[in-house]
Structure formats: C-alpha cells, structure tokens
Amino acid sequence: MAVTMQDVARRAGVSAKTVSNVVNGYPYIRPETRDRVLAAIADLGYRMNTSARSLRTGRSGLIALAVPELSVPYFAELASQVITAAEERGLTVIIEQHGGRRDLELDVLTGERRTLTDGLIYSPLALGPGDEALLDVPYPLVLLGERIFHPGIDHVTMQNTAAARLATEHLLAQGRRRVVALGPNPEQDVGSAPLRFRGYREALDAAGIAPDPSLEVPTNRAWTHATGARTIGRLVDDGVRFDAVVGFNDSLALGAMHELQVRGFRVPDDVAVVGFDAIDEGRYSNPTLTTIDPGRAEIPREAVRMIDERKRGVAGEPTRIAPEFRLVPGGSTGADERVDTAVATA
Amino acid sequence: MAVTMQDVARRAGVSAKTVSNVVNGYPYIRPETRDRVLAAIADLGYRMNTSARSLRTGRSGLIALAVPELSVPYFAELASQVITAAEERGLTVIIEQHGGRRDLELDVLTGERRTLTDGLIYSPLALGPGDEALLDVPYPLVLLGERIFHPGIDHVTMQNTAAARLATEHLLAQGRRRVVALGPNPEQDVGSAPLRFRGYREALDAAGIAPDPSLEVPTNRAWTHATGARTIGRLVDDGVRFDAVVGFNDSLALGAMHELQVRGFRVPDDVAVVGFDAIDEGRYSNPTLTTIDPGRAEIPREAVRMIDERKRGVAGEPTRIAPEFRLVPGGSTGADERVDTAVATA
DNA sequence: CTGAAAGCGCTTACAG
DNA sequence: CTGAAAGCGCTTACAG
Numbered sequence: 001m002a003v004t005m006q007d008v009a010r011r012a013g014v015s016a017k018t019v020s021n022v023v024n025g026y027p028y029i030r031p032e033t034r035d036r037v038l039a040a041i042a043d044l045g046y047r048m049n050t051s052a053r054s055l056r057t058g059r060s061g062l063i064a065l066a067v068p069e070l071s072v073p074y075f076a077e078l079a080s081q082v083i084t085a086a087e088e089r090g091l092t093v094i095i096e097q098h099g100g101r102r103d104l105e106l107d108v109l110t111g112e113r114r115t116l117t118d119g120l121i122y123s124p125l126a127l128g129p130g131d132e133a134l135l136d137v138p139y140p141l142v143l144l145g146e147r148i149f150h151p152g153i154d155h156v157t158m159q160n161t162a163a164a165r166l167a168t169e170h171l172l173a174q175g176r177r178r179v180v181a182l183g184p185n186p187e188q189d190v191g192s193a194p195l196r197f198r199g200y201r202e203a204l205d206a207a208g209i210a211p212d213p214s215l216e217v218p219t220n221r222a223w224t225h226a227t228g229a230r231t232i233g234r235l236v237d238d239g240v241r242f243d244a245v246v247g248f249n250d251s252l253a254l255g256a257m258h259e260l261q262v263r264g265f266r267v268p269d270d271v272a273v274v275g276f277d278a279i280d281e282g283r284y285s286n287p288t289l290t291t292i293d294p295g296r297a298e299i300p301r302e303a304v305r306m307i308d309e310r311k312r313g314v315a316g317e318p319t320r321i322a323p324e325f326r327l328v329p330g331g332s333t334g335a336d337e338r339v340d341t342a343v344a345t346a
Numbered sequence: 347m348a349v350t351m352q353d354v355a356r357r358a359g360v361s362a363k364t365v366s367n368v369v370n371g372y373p374y375i376r377p378e379t380r381d382r383v384l385a386a387i388a389d390l391g392y393r394m395n396t397s398a399r400s401l402r403t404g405r406s407g408l409i410a411l412a413v414p415e416l417s418v419p420y421f422a423e424l425a426s427q428v429i430t431a432a433e434e435r436g437l438t439v440i441i442e443q444h445g446g447r448r449d450l451e452l453d454v455l456t457g458e459r460r461t462l463t464d465g466l467i468y469s470p471l472a473l474g475p476g477d478e479a480l481l482d483v484p485y486p487l488v489l490l491g492e493r494i495f496h497p498g499i500d501h502v503t504m505q506n507t508a509a510a511r512l513a514t515e516h517l518l519a520q521g522r523r524r525v526v527a528l529g530p531n532p533e534q535d536v537g538s539a540p541l542r543f544r545g546y547r548e549a550l551d552a553a554g555i556a557p558d559p560s561l562e563v564p565t566n567r568a569w570t571h572a573t574g575a576r577t578i579g580r581l582v583d584d585g586v587r588f589d590a591v592v593g594f595n596d597s598l599a600l601g602a603m604h605e606l607q608v609r610g611f612r613v614p615d616d617v618a619v620v621g622f623d624a625i626d627e628g629r630y631s632n633p634t635l636t637t638i639d640p641g642r643a644e645i646p647r648e649a650v651r652m653i654d655e656r657k658r659g660v661a662g663e664p665t666r667i668a669p670e671f672r673l674v675p676g677g678s679t680g681a682d683e684r685v686d687t688a689v690a691t692a
Numbered sequence: 693c694t695g696a697a698a699g700c701g702c703t704t705a706c707a708g
Numbered sequence: 709c710t711g712a713a714a715g716c717g718c719t720t721a722c723a724g
Contacts (some may be wrong), residue, residue: 076422083416225630352717352718360694362718366720
C-alpha cells in the first residue's frame with residue numbers, strides 16, 4: 001500500500017509524531033533529526049495522506065467559492081483572484097456554479113460539499129429577504145453582494161448606489177440628457193439592480209432632470225452581452241430616443257454598445273455608454289468602456305481573509321465591508337485620451 | 347461532537363453498515379428499513395463525513411483542473427464546462443492556476459494536492475519535450491493541448507494545423523493577399539503556435555502566395571488582448587502594410603481589432619480579422635469576430651469522461667482525441683449576415 | 693438483507 | 709524534544 005508516516009518513522013528511527021512534526025513544520029526539532037526524517041521521506045517517496053489529516057483535525061484546507069456562472073467574465077476574474085488569495089494562505093478552492101437557480105442555491109448551503117470545505121464564499125442570485133434563516137450555518141460563511149444580509153455573518157458588498165450615481169453624473173456632466181438605465185428590474189426589490197437604479201435616479205434628481213419611464217429599461221437577471229444587445233435593440237425598435245446608457249454591469253454595457261454600433265450609432269458621438277465592474281474586456285473593446293471599479297482588488301482579498309480568520313477563530317464580530325470605488329474613464333464616453341490622440345498611420 | 351453513522355444506526359435500530367448502504371444508495375434495502383434510516387438521519391441532522399469516507403476508500407471525488415489563468419476567457423469557459431461535466435458524474439473540481447511558470451507547473455504534477463484529488467486535467471504552458479518522464483504519475487491524468495505527449499496518458503487536443511489553414515483560406519478566398527500571422531513564436535517549437543503557423547503557411551502555399559517574413563509577427567506566450575493590441579500597433583508603426591490578420595487566438599484577434607480601429611482602420615474593409623477559440627466575447631465584439639470553434643463543447647466533456655473512466659478503471663488504452671472544428675463566420679471578415687442587413691433605425 | 697470488528701493514516705493528549 | 713496509544717468516522721470483508 002501507500003507509504004505511511006509509520007514507514008517513514010521506522011526508516012528514520014523516530015516516532016510517527018516526529019515525522020508529523022517535521023512534515024507540518026513545527027519548530028524545535030533537532031536539525032539532525034529533521035534531516036534524517038527528510039531523507040527517509042525522500043527515500044520512500046512518502047506523500048502525506050490529506051484525507052487522514054482532515055479526518056483527524058476536522059479541517060480540510062478547502063474553501064468553496066459559489067457563483068452563478070464561471071464563464072461570466074466578472075465571476076471568472078473574481079474566481080481567479082480568490083484562488084490566488086487563497087493560495088497565499090495555504091487554502092485550496094473548489095468552485096461551484098448555481099446558475100441563479102434557487103434549488104441549486106439552497107444546495108450550496110447544505111449540500112454534501114459543505115462537510116468537505118472549511119468555509120464558503122457565496123455570491124447568490126436567487127436567495128433574498130426571507131431566506132435569512134438559511135444562512136445560520138455551522139461553518140464560516142462570507143456573503144458577496146447585497147441580496148440578503150444576516151447580522152451573524154461577514155459580508156463583502158459594493159457601494160452600488162454611490163457608484164451608479166457617479167457613473168450617471170459622469171454622463172450628465174457631458175451634457176447628456178436622455179440617459180438609459182439598462183438593468184433595473186421591477187420584480188427585484190433587493191440586490192444590485194435596485195441599488196444601482198437608486199443611484200441613477202439620485203443623479204437625475206440632483207441635476208434637476210425628471211425621470212422618464214421609457215428610459216428605465218428592465219432586463220432579466222442574466223446580465224450578459226446577449227441581454228444587453230437584445231434589450232437595447234428592442235428599445236431602438238420601439239423608437240425611443242436616447243443619448244447615453246448606464247449599463248448596470250459591463251457585459252450589459254458592452255452588449256448594448258455592440259448592438260448600437262451594428263445599427264449604425266456612433267459611440268460616444270451619438271450614444272455614450274458607461275458600465276459597471278471594470279472587467280478586462282472593457283479595456284480592449286472598441287471604444288474602450290468607461291466603467292466603475294467597485295473594488296476589484298479588495299473584494300476577493302477581503303473575502304478570503306474573512307473566511308480564513310473565521311475558520312482559525314481569530315475573527316471578531318461579523319463585519320460588512322464595502323470597498324472604495326472609482327470611475328474608470330474610457331472611450332465610450334469620450335473620456336479615453338488614447339482615442340482623442342490616435343491617428344491612423346497607414 | 348458530530349453525529350456519526352453509529353448514532354444514526356442506533357437511533358434507527360440497525361447497524362452502521364445499513365446506514366452506509368442507505369446513504370450510498372445501494373439497492374436491496376427493505377423500504378421500511380430505508381425509511382427508518384432516513385428518518386433517523388433527518389432527526390439527528392446527520393451529515394456524512396467526507397474525509398472519513400475518502401480515507402477509507404482512497405477516493406475523494408475531487409478532480410483538479412490546472413490552467414494558466416482563470417481570468418483568460420478561454421480558460422474560464424473551459425473551466426465552467428469542466429465543472430458542469432464533472433457535476434454530472436458526481437465529481438467536484440478544484441482549479442489551480444500556474445500562470446505558465448515552470449516551477450508552478452512542476453508543482454501541479456507532484457504537489458500535495460495530488461494526494462487530495464483523484465485525477466488531474468492539465469493544460470500546461472511551460473512543460474514541453476524532454477519533460478515526458480514527469481508525466482509518469484501515479485494518478486489519472488488527462489493532458490490538454492499539444493505541448494507534450496506521453497504514450498501512457500490520455501490527451502485531448504485540437505486540429506490546430508487544419509483549423510488554422512481553414513481560417514487563412516477563408517481570408518484568401520475573399521481576395522486578401524497580405525495576411526498577418528499574429529502569434530507565431532520562433533522560440534517555441536511545440537504547442538499551438540507552431541502548429542497554427544504551419545496551417546497558415548499551408549494555406550498560403552496552396553494559394554501560390556509566397557510567405558512574407560514581415561507578416562509573420564511573433565508575440566510572447568501571453569495571448570491576451572493587450573499582447574494583440576500592442577503587437578499589431580507596433581507592426582503599423584513599422585510601416586508594414588496588410589489587409590488581413592489571423593490571430594492565433596481570439597484574445598489576440600480582438601486586441602488587434604481594437605487597436606486597428608483605434609488607429610482608424612475599418613474592419614473588415616481595410617483589414618479583415620479571424621480568431622481562434624470561439625470564446626463568447628467574439629459574438630458581441632464590434633464587428634463580431636470570425637473565428638474557429640476547435641470543439642468547445644467536446645473538449646471539456648471528453649476530458650472529464652476520460653478522467654472519470656480512468657479512475658473507475660473502466661478505461662482502455664490511453665487515447666488521443668482531436669474533435670471536429672469549424673469556422674464560425676462573423677463581421678470581422680464581412681461574413682456576418684447581421685452586419686450586412688442591419689440598418690440604423692434612429 | 694444485516695451485525696460486529698478491523699483498519700484506512702493521520703494527530704493529539706498523555707507520559708517521559 | 710520524543711514514544712506509545714487512542715481515536716477521528718467511515719467502508720469492507722467476514723459471518724450469519
């Protein structure tokens with residue numbers, strides 16, 4: 001069978017405990033003892049059995065990240081950063097996709113995998129007010145987003161309203177007056193959509209512009225390129241006139257920008273577009289996308305830190321974090337200096 | 347402490363083995379016995395301890411997917427599909443990022459995580475010829491890509507040369523004559539780059555066009571938007587004239603397309619662009635991207651199947667799979683009918 | 693179909 | 709600093 005610590009111990013002439021100490025990096029081992037153990041490990045090709053350690057200690061070193069869908073760029077970039085941050089703390093990441101389906105979202109909280117992982121970083125889409133009791137789970141949980149809150153657990157959120165207001169103000173400051181809000185959903189009373197919508201309305205109010213219901217364009221919850229393209233296309237088909245779009249995320253904004261250009265609109269000349277999330281894609285779209293960075297770097301880092309501290313028992317009271325945000329200027333609002341200075345050279 | 351099978355067994359008045367049988371879905375259990383067990387599980391809130399099962403059986407139900415970087419759309423979409431395919435087989439996926447760094451790529455093969463997972467789906471970037479011995483690992487391994495081969499293990503590859511030839515022929519068929527190959531790398535003698543380059547050259551040969559070294563533009567191995575944009579920009583700066591670009595992947599192609607448009611070139615009128623991979627982004631770029639689908643759906647599905655069958659011991663001889671590919675027409679070569687018929691309606 | 697017992701490979705008090 | 713022994717919670721022959 002496999003080489004065990006016992007085998008290594010015998011070979012090195014020490015006890016299994018000493019091997020364990022060496023493998024786990026405990027100090028206070030005589031250098032010569034350590035060397036003998038390491039030599040025995042090398043000789044025998046010993047590999048620690050992680051399941052046995054997990055069984056004994058009750059900890060696996062695994063954490064889960066549950067997101068709607070990994071192929072959505074925002075979540076792919078989040079996952080990439082979560083994995084990197086976890087690595088730095090010696091943790092391994094399992095990724096689960098729930099697709100925003102309620103049954104799968106419930107399963108994330110209680111499924112068999114929760115006995116395997118030491119903690120969960122969770123970005124739900126279907127759960128919401130009324131489901132708080134479900135969050136009373138016997139493991140470290142960090143919630144991403146603002147669909148649901150529970151005083152007993154850690155949250156990492158965004159400054160949705162203030163950031164969406166800033167995005168809208170950026171458009172109004174350029175003289176745009178018919179600004180489409182792309183993404184509100186009357187059926188959703190919680191989550192990013194209503195919060196960003198509030199920011200949009202606040203900006204209009206502050207500028208003394210009356211809201212126009214025909215410019216408040218709901219979408220389904222799948223904030224993808226396809227949804228953005230289809231929705232803005234329908235708006236154009238309906239004969240609605242507008243000079244700017246606030247996409248409630250970058251994919252919606254990029255999908256809308258694409259569709260507008262296909263239909264012959266110039267961006268930003270005819271229609272300026274702003275997104276939300278600051279995904280990589282918007283840095284290479286044509287034109288580049290003006291967007292909101294809601295704290296890209298901080299969100300994954302803080303979420304992993306919270307999980308790790310909670311599971312090591314060094315965390316204090318549950319907290320709620322909402323990082324600083326900023327506007328990232330791009331060509332889609334004429335704010336990218338590259339576009340202004342670029343000249344065709346061939 | 348935690349509720350164990352013993353506790354459930356006592357409560358239900360059966361042995362632990364019966365509880366195990368029920369939990370693991372073995373047939374031939376008397377319905378009334380099963381019901382008693384299920385009731386006891388519900389009463390006590392029993393959860394199977396996965397680590398204990400793994401220790402006993404030697405299998406964890408975990409597989410790893412190791413890729414350069416999850417934030418690269420191609421790998422994000424691959425990972426999403428691998429997770430879905432694994433789910434269908436009751437497997438859970440750990441994702442590891444090696445960033446193409448050789449030391450990390452070696453660690454993927456031998457690190458502690460390999461004692462935790464039942465198998466590995468591996469897409470290396472730095473490993474290559476000469477490293478074959480490293481692939482002689484004591485666990486199921488499926489290799490993605492064509493950097494390195496080992497007769498003893500399963501491979502899922504692409505028909506790189508034939509597909510790149512098709513992409514180039516598509517451009518030549520439109521009368522393009524100065525076609526840039528964006529992505530070859532003289533320092534790389536294996537992997538996608540030289541194979542796709544060969545397909546490019548084959549297409550030129552077949553059309554009786556002499557290769558022009560100034561159109562064969564190397565890039566670094568990071569086939570990102572940024573690399574594509576920077577490289578094509580330099581080519582323009584150098585005064586090289588061209589009427590088409592074969593990007594060796596979609597990100598290079600999209601980055602190049604972006605940069606060309608920023609510099610005032612019209613795509614496809616002045617320069618036609620083709621990519622490779624068929625990532626989602628190219629469906630919503632402006633214009634949409636003509637690209638090669640190298641078997642998007644089949645690659646992840648087959649990789650997971652191979653790992654699963656190998657670990658269950660039902661696989662036969664190691665095989666090498668290269669799915670069917672196809673050209674996906676888009677606006678970047680004037681092949682997208684939407685662009686032709688679309689009319690600005692406002 | 694079911695029970696009793698051993699053992700997977702670790703870590704952890706308990707002693708020294 | 710190190711040894712001997714127990715036990716984490718399962719599954720699996722072995723019996724019945």
